Amino acid sequence: MAPSPLIPRRRTTLLVVHCSATGPDSDIGCQDITAWHLKRGWAAVGYHYVIRRDGTLEAGRPEGSIGAHVAGHNATSIGVCLVGGLDAAGQPACNYTEAQMASLRRVLGELHGRYPAARIVGHRDLSPDGNGDGVISPNEYLKACPCFDVGEWLAANPLG
């Protein structure tokens, strides 16, 4: 079956931070993640950007195309993936390098400049509010991704 073609995105309301769910010593990048995603039958890597362990920013799916990174929100969002997020035992861990976090801050600043109305969130923040109390609590997370509190981090490290 031929993969479905890339489709232009009409609106951008969310900038979503992800992790690759790989260990701290796994020095992978966009090419590796692309290979995983092509195996799933996708037309391209699901994320628009990938940040390697050394902080290098790699372009993934074209920024103007609909991505494949978060159920229910792909049509209106851009996905940025930090490589890492698991500890040596395979458990969720906020183990990104300083260079990665600096790179994340830089790319989110640039994206926010281009899409000023977009809200910046972590993948887990888009889990459904299971008990309907208006708060997505940790026990409601569908995934731990990206394994840290993006809102808290942004409050402590505001974009320029």
Ligand SMILES: [Zn+2]
């Ligand atoms: Zn994710």
